[in-house]
Amino acid sequence: MPPSQAMLNTQSPGPPDEKVKRHTISILVQNKFGAFNRIAGMFAAKGYNIDSLSVGPTEDEGVSRMTIVARGDDQIIEQITKQLNKLIDIVKVIDLTFESFVDRELVLVKVHATNDSRPEIMQIAEIFRAKVVDISPRTLTLEATGSQQKVDAIIKMLKPFSIKEMARTGRVALKREFQGEV
Amino acid sequence: MTRQAHEGESPASSGGRLMTGAEIFVRSLIAENVEVLFGYPGGATIGVYDALHDISDIKHVLTRHEQGATHAAEGYAKATGKPGVVLVTSGPGATNTVTGIADAMMDSIPLVVFTGQVPLRLIGNDAFQEADIVGITRPITKHNYLVRDVRELAQTIKEAFYIATSGRPGPVLVDLPKDVMAQKTHFEYPGSVTLQNYNPILEGNVRQIKKAADMINAASRPVLYVGGGTILSNAAAELTALARKLGCPVTTTLHGLGSFPENDPLAMGMLGMHGTWYSNMAVHFCDVLIAVGARFDDRVTGNVDAFAAEAKKIHIDIDPSAISKNVKVDVPIVGDVKSVLTALLELVNPLETKDWLKTIEAWKDEHPLRYRNGEEIRAQYVIQKLGEITEGNAIVVTDVGQHQMWAAQFFNFSHPRTHITSGGLGTMGFSLPAAMGAVFGRRDLPVISISGDGGFQMNSQEMATIVQHRLPIKIFVINNGFLGMVRQWQELFWRRRYSHVELANPDFVRLAEAYGCTAYRATRTEEVEVVLRKAMAHTDGPVFVEFVVAKEDNVYPMIPAGQTVNEMIDTPDPAPDGKQPAGDRIETVEKGKARKVSVHAPVPSNA
The missing domain is CATH 3.40.50.970 (Thiamin diphosphate (ThDP)-binding fold, Pyr/PP domains)
Incomplete structure (x- = not known):
């Protein structure tokens, strides 16, 4: 299996295992040479499954935030957190699954469109509050944002029209601050 | 140093003078009290080797292969407790260190490996003797660096030594591009180093230690399972004191050997695939297993599900990721073995283990x-x-x-x-x-x-x-x-x-x-x-x-891979195949007992 496939195993999990859960792990990492490679390489070397991985700058220009959605039973997730914490360039690791958090994902979908199907696609876009960002005689490109479930749902709705290309960002997430207990 | 001192210079500072990266490298090693450097020169390190030419404070040992240099550094580190230091050139020089680095990673040996690299502008160009050694060694080092600016050099070397020797020790690689080593800057060796997310925990959690002590005090069939962490932490004395205070039998891993005297009646020798019969039996039947600086390696545990299955388990280790990695334990204590054992020693009582030791004694007699x-x-x-x-x-x-x-x-x-x-x-x-x-x-x-x-x-x-x-x-x-x-x-x-x-x-x-x-x-x-x-x-x-x-x-004895004590094979009885040459006999040796010495070849008095 090529490493990229081992790392980003997006296949649906095999036989349902109740112990295996999806965890959203937020990582703050110093912007150092090879730091992302270190993290991605650790997942590959230890054989952990990643559903999605996104990375981008933060308010601190020396630090990036990586959001990883990983699957595993409690022991594997505990090991993932520990192994991440062992990496020197990592500033902080938070398993958001144990917290209340907001998460979003963005998707761009280029879908096949004819004069007949275009209105229907646009209707779906409206329901999901997606935007049309590009149009051609044969295609429509939509931009949708939301939780992973919402993104999954719009993709499911668009599938019958034939999706030509698609790009998902993977989940980004932040811990909720105000939780109403004050 | 044989070199003339310049004004305002001290061992850890160049004063007002500018120094090349190569000089800074040498001065940094002296500041780290490096006595011996195992290495092999080449094109990318020729400048560094020039700076080493007049240095008498560091002994450079020219090995005959870079793998030899890396293993030599490991041997030095294991024997002394100090970090082993290696200097090799780029490309093949660097890739030849890979086996030694991986070995040091697995066995927690503090190494600092310096590799030459092609000049920065040539990196990625498939230049002569270029290899992405930082990429290659990323999964087999505790950490590694590519120095991209001479002003980062001293700080990087300081961090490299700190990371290699602290916490769970391991190898750190520093890649030194040829042009960076020729650039000049002021040299000031940092006195200390702080890293944002790297602060090894030394003191064990007091509540966990108390819990462990309570568990030990209630034990009737305890076993100490001692690994290399005990030696890395210089805790052999504390371990011996604990075992003797408790009256607790001790088995060691391959790397734990030497942490407990094997002529002590409590000694059971090594455990695992080729461990003694009695140590494997004792671990199988114990009620409390105290793992000290050991990592439940597969050569020790065999089938993990059956390993000390009935026992409550305490695990002392400085590396949080070693805990519950292979075997789920009841009381984990993250901390330095020496510090945790010292604390534990205060809280435990001598145990009534006479019957347990007698059982082990019987195993020793039956299966030496x-x-x-x-x-x-x-x-x-x-x-x-x-x-x-x-x-x-x-x-x-x-x-x-x-x-x-x-x-x-x-x-x-x-x-x-x-x-x-x-x-x-x-x-x-x-x-x-x-x-x-x-x-x-x-x-x-x-x-x-x-x-x-x-x-x-x-x-x-x-x-x-x-x-x-x-x-x-x-x-x-x-x-x-x-x-x-x-x-x-x-x-x-x-x-x-x-x-x-x-x-x-x-x-x-x-x-x-x-x-x-x-x-x-x-x-x-x-x-x-x-x-x-x-x-x-x-x-x-x-x-x-x-x-x-x-x-x-x-x-x-042998426990076949992935199996349990039930499948343990002892030394076959004399000549099961009937092919034993006349005069052959079986020698026996037991741990923790006066050994039965065979006097097969009398020693000539003038030997």
């Missing part, structure tokens, strides 16, 4: 370590004799395979840092260069390298380095003409189909002599003790001995 002895030399006998002659006062550096297990079983290690071997990675060719490194750090004890005929030939080029420096190493090759451990597995589990395990060897004695080394050969049991004594008495440089041993012999 045994081997067949006769006219043909047995490796076990060589090692047992060596242990007796040196009385354990020697640093024994083994290679990988059957002789390694026999050394672990029969030498009776009793002092920390006297047993050096490649455990985790199992690197053949480790012993000779590692022994060489050990002798650069330790002259208080004789250093003995033991290899098989296979492993010896994997790094035998270091004979040249050893002879060049007239290093007082005893180099023992146990020659059975086979890759013995693979042959043993083929015999036991692959229907005796000996596929590519027989070696056609050179004349080892003449080979050693060609290097300029005194060399002996023993071919019969009665010669063993004489030649051992001769070798141990040899003080003028290295001495080489080839022991031609029985071609086919197996390491027992």
Whole structure:
């Protein structure tokens, strides 16, 4: 299996295992040479499954935030957190699954469109509050944002029209601050 | 330093003067008190080597292969507790260090490996002798760096030494582009270093320690399972005190050997695949297992689900990720072994373990370590004799395979840092260069390298380095003409189909002599003790001995991979195949008991 496939195993999990859960792990990492490679390489070397991985700058220009959605039973997730914490360039690791958090994902979908199907696609876009960002005689490109479930749902709705290309960002997430207990 | 001091200069600062990266490198190593550097020069490090030319504070050892340099640094680190330092050039120089680095990673050995690199502007160009060594070694180092600016150099070296030696030690690689080492800047060696997310926990959690103490105080069949972390933490004294206070039997892993004296009645020797029968039984039937600086390796546990299945488990380790990685434990304590054991010692009471020790004593009587002895030399006998002659006062550096297990079983290690071997990675060719490194750090004890005929030939080029420096190493090759451990597995589990395990060897004695080394050969049991004594008495440089041993012999006891004590195979009784030569007999050795010494070859008084 090529490493990229081992790392980003997006296949649906095999036989349902109740112990295996999806965890959203937020990582703050110093912007150092090879730091992302270190993290991605650790997942590959230890054989952990990643559903999605996104990375981008933060308010601190020396630090990036990586959001990883990983699957595993409690022991594997505990090991993932520990192994991440062992990496020197990592500033902080938070398993958001144990917290209340907001998460979003963005998707761009280029879908096949004819004069007949275009209105229907646009209707779906409206329901999901997606935007049309590009149009051609044969295609429509939509931009949708939301939780992973919402993104999954719009993709499911668009599938019958034939999706030509698609790009998902993977989940980004932040811990909720105000939780109403004050 | 022989160089003239400049105004305002101090050992850790260049004052107002600008220094090249190469000079800064040398000055940083001096600031880190590096005594010895194992290396091999090349195009990318020629500037650094120029800066080393006039330096007398650091001894540079030119090995004959970069793998030899890395293992030498490991041997030095294991013998002294100080970090081993390596300097090699880019490309092949760097890639040749990979095996040693991986070995150090597996066995938690502090190494700092400096590799030359092509100039920054050529990186990624497939330049001559270019290799992405930072990329290559990322998964096998604790951390690694590419220095992109000379102003980062001193800080990077400081961090590298700090990371390599603190917490759970390990290898750190620093890649040094040629042009960076020629750039100039002010030199100021940092006094201390802080890293945002790297603060190894030393003190164990007080509540966890209390919980562990309560668990231990309620035990009736406790076992201490002691790993290499105890030696890394210099905690052999605390461990011994704890075992004796509790009256708790002790078994050690391969790397734990030496942390507890094996002539102590509580000693059970090594556990695991080739551990003693009684240590494996004791671990299987104990009610509280106290794992100290050990990591529940598969060679120790066999089938993890059945490993000490009934026991409550306490696990002391400095590495949080070692806890509950393979075996779920009841009371984890993250911390430095020495600090945790000191705290624990205060809280535990002497236990009533008389019955438990009696049970173990009975196992010792029924299933001692045994081997067949006769006219043909047995490796076990060589090692047992060596242990007796040196009385354990020697640093024994083994290679990988059957002789390694026999050394672990029969030498009776009793002092920390006297047993050096490649455990985790199992690197053949480790012993000779590692022994060489050990002798650069330790002259208080004789250093003995033991290899098989296979492993010896994997790094035998270091004979040249050893002879060049007239290093007082005893180099023992146990020659059975086979890759013995693979042959043993083929015999036991692959229907005796000996596929590519027989070696056609050179004349080892003449080979050693060609290097300029005194060399002996023993071919019969009665010669063993004489030649051992001769070798141990040899003080003028290295001495080489080839022991031609029985071609086919197996390491027992053995728990086949992934299995349990139920499948443990003990040494077969005398001649089950009826092919035993007349005069052969079974020698027995027990841990923690006065040993039954065989006097097969009387020692001539003038030997």
